[in-house]
Amino acid sequence: MTTLGGCRLKNIWVSVSGALAQQKSVETIANNVANANTPGFKKDQLVFKEYLTALDKGVEDIDLPNKEWKPKDFYKTHGAQNSYVKVDGSFTNFQQGQLTPTSNPLDLALRGKGFFEVLTPNGIRYTRRGIFTISNQGEMVTDQGYPVLNKMDWATIQEKVAENIPNPAERKISLGAGNITVNMQGEIFQQGKKVGDLSVVEFKDMHTLKKEGNSLFINVEQANIAPDVKTVVNQGFVEESNVNAVLEMSALIKANRQFESIQKAMKAYDSITGKAVNDIARF
Secondary structure: HHHHHHHHHHHHHHHHHHHHHHHHHHHHHHHHHHHHOOOOOEEEEEEEEEEHHHHHHHHHHOOOOOOOOOOOHHHHHOOOOOOEEEEEEEEOOOOOOOOOEEOOOEEEEEOOOEEEEEOOEEOOOOOOOOOEOOOOOEEEEEEOOEEEEEOOHHHHHHHHOOOHHOOOHEEEOEEEOOOOOEEEOEEEEEEEEEEEEEEEEEEEEEOOOOOEOOEEEOOOOOHEEEEOOOEEEEOOEEEEEOOOOOHHHHHHHHHHHHHHHHHHHHHHHHHHHHHHHHHHHHH
């Protein structure tokens, strides 16, 4: 009895692994949908990994034998209970979002692969959310209150000349009174005088960036910073989320249905287990 039930209990973990992976998929897509209207948001996607016994054992090893069947033969899984599916990782889709005009001079949108460099309590972070304002201290800050930083010579960073690297707090952008103009290179002017130079950073491999919250990114390796920047700054615009709400909602419905199908499979395995223990064991 224990052998029969144990075999079926092993089988149920195949569907359990699928349910856990599909649940993560539902959560990821739901988060994308929730941020469809969040400026600068980049959607996340999952990568799945599955293992099938047939790939290792070969088809001939799991073919059903041509013989007279006995009740105990129905509990041989030929290794299928070792199959599984899991989330192998996630990645952020950095596709360009649509630029929407706002006529606000402190709304800045990036067209290209670059990121604004900002200073948070946890250190330097990078963002595409260019909704800026002026703090009570006259500093240019994000809508979350993080100071926006001036450009620095990244070639100096690459050469690791530590004494030439300024403290990030020394690179805050101070603004005075008067109209603000920002050109496509990120230079900031007030009353015809240059008062700042936005730090727009590009990376050699954007997929090594780690997302923090819904609008900030962490760069772990300084060597990942690209020396040349081709991104342009658009004043009076905001970059919208790159989430297609219609497609994501369709994907969410599909993921929920797949999750429900897996739950039905789990219930079927549970029912079979009950019959194995209560009925077939009587033979």
